[in-house]
Amino acid sequence: MKHLLKISCLLFICFGYSQTVVINELDCDTPGIDYQEFIELKSETPNFPLDGYVLVFFNGSTSGGDSSYYALDLDGAVTDVNGLLLIGSDTVNPYPQVFIGENLIQNGADAIAIYLGNDYDFPIGTLATQTNLVDALVYDTSDADDTGLMALLGVTEQINEGPGNNTNSIQRNNDGSYTSTTPTPRQLNDGSGIVLNALEISTNQIMIDEGLSFDITFTAQQNVDSDYSFSFTLNNQSFDTFDFTGNTSLTILSGQNQVTTTITLVDDALDEGDEEPLIRFDNLPTPLIPYNNNIKLRVVDNDFTVAPFGSPVNPTYGLVSSTQPAGYYDSIDGLSGAALEQALQDIVADPNVVRAQTYADIIDILQEADQNPENSNQVWLVYTEQGRAKLDFQNNASNVAKWNREHTFPRSLAGYNSIEADDTRDGKDIFWATKADSLRHGNSDAHALRAADGPENSLRGNQHYGQYNGPSGTLGSFKGDVARSVLFLQIRYNGLSVVNGYPSVSGQMGDLATLLDWHRNDPPDDFEMNRNNVVYEWQFNRNPFIDQPDLVEYIWGTNVGDTWNQNLNTDTFETSSIKLFPNPITDKLYVSGKEQNYNISVFSSEGRLVLKQQVANNNYIDLKVASGLYLVKIETENNKSLIRKIIKK
Template sequence: MKKITLSIVLLLSGIAFAQIPSGYYSTATGTGFALKTQLHNIIKNHIDNTYGGLYTTYQTSDVKPNGSVWDMYTNCDFIFGTVANGGQQDNGTNVTAECQLFNREHTIPQSYFGSGAVPMYSDAHFVLPADKKVNATRDDFPYGVVVNATYTSNNGAKLGNNLNSGYSAGYTGTVFEPADQYKGDIARLMFYFATRYEDLLTSFYSSTSTAKVMFDGTSNHSFSTTFLKIFITWHNNDPVSPKEIARNNAIYARQSNRNPFIDHPEYVCQIWSVECTALSSASFLTDDAVNIYPNPTNGNQVSIQTNETITKLVLININGQIIKEINNPTFVNQVYELANLPQGFFLLQLSSDKGNVTKKIILN
């Protein structure tokens, strides 16, 4: 087990430090919206591998360590390939529950930019593999913070009215909220779309799509205030993961363009500095506010030390499956003992009223 664990750690470490192609961002020298336009010029004119080609791209960009499809809307272990060949790729039949078929989810719905319009239609950076049932439930609703869920997927993604409070204040309609461990991923896909298609955003805004509320019709600022605050908060609370870096590299190999906000997370606040400054005046749960020890450990428990009020602990394995979920854990002298843990590499998500933070845990 120690050898297996070490291999996993080395693999993830290698992914985390994958090199950005030399000189790729050499012309990104500005700040504010000038920087956004410079990034647009770097990542535009990507190779369109067609809508059908997305299923080929997913086999390298969205594959779990166990070889199944990595779907951010569920914990299902979908099998790559057509149904005729033993896979679970959508074949057009109706589904009645999760984990039956997977298809392609436009995180910015087609109804916003035009059904089948290229190259948006088949851009793997923001078109994800997704459970067919959850994809249909999400429909073309914007992303947001759900206050009362009318639907919850098996990994915690939710549908319901937006919480008109805090960083999500300003909208009360129906929204789709991804699971905590993927909120930063989704936010960085939003920033990619607004940058890659900067020159088309004003024309997209004529749409009547429900998702239109996420945008403001401009090519530079791009987002309406409420949703920009949501995406910046998710971006800050859920940092870039090894999964995202690996995905970015795999899509670059297929499309020849990258998501700048995965390679350089700091670009977000260099572009949308006004909103970042306003949000920074609020308190957020930061990585250094939480200490986990011993880590790595040869035992089956770790201690979590923090002065913050933690409302939920979620332990996730490398396949994206939730191993433990503890609501309102009781800390004694600012310490909580997380016990009875299996061996392996895990992500521990801690939630509070100030946001979320994710820590890596290794149990040998």
Template sequence: MTQKLLTFLTLFLTSFLFSQTVVINEIDADTPGSDTLEFIELKSFDAGGVALPNYSLDGYVLVFYNGANDWVYRTIDLDGFVTDINGIIHFGNSAVSPSPAATIPPNGIQNGPEVVAIYNGNATDFPIDTATIDLPNLIDAIAYSNNTTQPTSLMTSLGISVFMNENANGLKDTQSIQRKNDGSYEVKNSTPGVNNDGSGVVLNYITVSTAQPSYTEGDSFNIVFTTSQPVQNETLIMNFSLTNGNFSVGDFSGGLTVSIPVGQTTTQTAITLYDDSSDEGDEEALFQFATLPTGYVANNDNFIIRVYDINFATDPWGTPLNPTFGLCPPQIPTGYYDTLEGLSGVALKQELQNIINNGVRAQSYGDVWDILKDADRNPENNNQVWQIYTEGVKSKLDQQVGSSGSGFYQREHIWPQSRGGFSDGTSSFADGIDVWLPSNANDILAGHSDAHHIRAVDGDENNSRSNRDYGVDYNGPTGNTGSWHGDVARALFFMAVRYNGLDVVNGNPVDSTVGQMGDLATLLSWNTSDPADDFEMNRNNVIYDWQMNRNPFIDYPLLADYIFGANFGDTWSFSLSNESFTENSIKVYPNPTTDYVMIDGVEGTAKVEIYNLTGQKVVSKDFENQIRLDIDLASGVYFVKVKQQAKEITKKIIVR
């Protein structure tokens, strides 16, 4: 057989196989909030343009292009997928209803200007982060955005002219781009999983619900199944699973098969979560339907049921809101700071830099997740992380995935990336504690993953803080008590010593200024008013295990005044931090309190003064050694100042 004949037969067979085609029927890329309702819908047609039901998508691949660089950013291999009785199938976020055939992470479909295309091929033919285009196998494509900007380069490369603005009616959050029966497109209210014109077979949708989105080990709950129409012809039998990762059939009891008789619309099954008496961490059950009978569609599927472990570990120290001191010993290597003795001014700062750069290990940004899960663990429940600024907790399972923000915790750079000159300076791949690179004071890119200034933070609040200075500009969300004030001050002091080119200055530098952070006066004040506690000391210990350097301003907060403050130029001696009248020796408790405070740890005569947030003195009393001070103060945050001769210490308390 000649090569010419082979070529003819190949073209003939290809034409025959794909005279039946698949098109992009609807796309909704820009949805409310953090984009959790995105989807893309496909439709199959026969050669005459009539919807083709139950059509196999084997041999097709869906490719998403980034219009900024013409690169592939996502693919969905369509092998194994089949369109429904109306020729429809859609893929999208797990919150999309009816449930998508496969899920795409929130914010996983970019808003534009972009292109999405269907090819005859496989996902492996279109590697991520490449500009791969295969025109001979292109089946359908559409360019879109949430504004009028077009991805002109991609459109030219793909030979397409169709571009749609999802925000054409100013309603991008509720409307989508939809294909009409004549092949043109329009923008109107989203219609996932059904024909855009409302025609076709009306399917019976199954909605699955639980009373709560989360439960604790030992709880029992019902899973309820409801159909949109009464069951007809024969009993509806549904099978499902709950296993997911470490959550297995050994973690619960209950039936995984349910049925709804003819004429009925609902049923339920009881699930009991076992208390296995071991700390496995919080887990997530994943509800998934098995194949449903023809004519039935899952209105929701692939959703998570959170399972909190009742057997969590705790630490003996308090949270930043209820701080303790002296319960978490500093794990300072012998002689680590000895060379600072007797130094002052520039020489003191230089030697401090030498110490924290000696043998330091730069870890990856991916490793920071693991560091934070240990360093920022909630002392009251080690399956959670403590979030700076908002002063609350989240399960370690609520780690940010991709660009997800709301409802998740993120990695907050105390020294913003853009103002440090280390944006994206290290790998996002987590390679573990034993894989690292050597670093030094000039290695500014290592600041990108330096855990001494990275904290777990609520995603929404992370956006609010942005890259602003503390104090003069940013003071946290409304109602916060400032339990993090000293923490951020000491983190910034560390960065300004660890890396050449970084400095903490007075005032509020322009937020685009690289290498400077303010407000030094406020930071020095915060270093005193919010002293280093056990939570912060534990962070220091954990991070040392990874990076082999410590934050000296946690170990010796007084150093800040000798490097950045009023004592610059004075000679440093460790005897300054070993006197009996120190932050750690003076105890003010209980905290929070209601009608009294105890002050302990003083040797000799002293004075206590209490100030409100406006700086007004509301209590003053002399005492000796120890005092129980009865107070009658309105609820709020106060500062307790203990004075002895020329020395004074300030503690923060909360009155309820």
């Protein structure tokens, strides 16, 4: 019985592999950014499973060496009623049956080939071969023949699609020759077979508030000759059928080519965050095929939460307490100079305690640490001072209207890069051991990374601060934050330093004088303290210049060489005990603290002194100035001082 089973299996395999599969059409170069390029395969019989086949891409350039640069395993793929299988990105129309990335196919002189085998049989750099070869096409876009690649694949002709940015595709004729002409994806090249009718999805909105309605219209390229019923879904991750009402089973009536349905979003009381339903065909009867598919919408959740503290442009102070463990900074008391720096490094780079996460984990960390206090569904963008949906993280080449990860100490200046497993989001509990010499971990140190607008991040590039001062018209609410971020890195990692000027030496960053000024004029607020607390939950270290901002003066500023004593520093003038309120204000600014009197100096955002007077504790000053951002310097009679930001309405 076992022998009969083996014979049956062998007969099935032989019968399956005897079916001819060829490269029917190739579009390797399209005008613009090449997102419409595709490959089409053809089987001898329709609805043919391609299990056991692999499509391999070969690079014919000098650097490519006629070797593979990509292999696509075809297990699970099945050709259609005409024996065709369309392979392309999800931007190709009609919608492909199998997907590859945009702009993956090289322009030539290169080759694609079908083999019996698997993708792991062709690791990157595998020399082209005729072993187990089923079909091959060597092609170009007006390039010289690659005779070496042709010989390796046993091909006698290299086919030219046309010059660069052409509108042609290479199509196989019934006699095995090729023609370069107008593309015909999902259609037999000679015009025979069943003519398929592509159905396009369109909507009157792509961003819809919870509780509102929107229309989805389905339009066929030709009128149908009988009634055709189909269905679609909107489900994607947490978005499901409980989140909307409306008909998802539709019929295009005979003689027509269009049908529309209205979807109403359920306005629940759940804070689910913004969601992205996908309009996806559930089934389509022949001859209907998808023209497009998986159309992403955005449902804006109106149940977001607002933090009890302010955003960087509407800052609050003293509402968020540091979560540092008791005695966290005790070891630095009584120290100065290099000994003080070393003691700080021993805390924030302790290899027995501190954890390093992956660069991919930073996405999750920033979504929490940089959450917009005014809308929990958004992150706060560091330079442009605005919220952006957490869902709008940049995950492809386009950064327009997206946010991404900004290194405050640029990678090119610091000398750290992505490392092993950096693309894996593996969560808090999986981490690397790290120490002061682990400079590579600076690439994914959340204390030094911020959520930033994609184009603005590109505009900053690798400029030093002082060269880069942020977008014009913004309030500069980020300046103290990034200063403390960069200063932290000098303490955390051996090999990094902050210096005056704009150095070109690896590991150095400037401008120190600018960063000290930013630190002094933009002290830590509740947003930054909350951020410090969140990062601590992941990395088990804190930025001491947020918890103890006066430390900056003892390492780089006016108190260099002086002995640091945490108790004396905080007992005489506890910054958390000074409250200015309300903020924003209309006219009266109240001062509350532990001292009997305070000397108050108010400066405009440009640094101009607009008011100076003494005020008794729990009293107020009249601030009759124009609306905007102001800096308030609070001094005691024993010459202790701090600076707070306020907004005048």
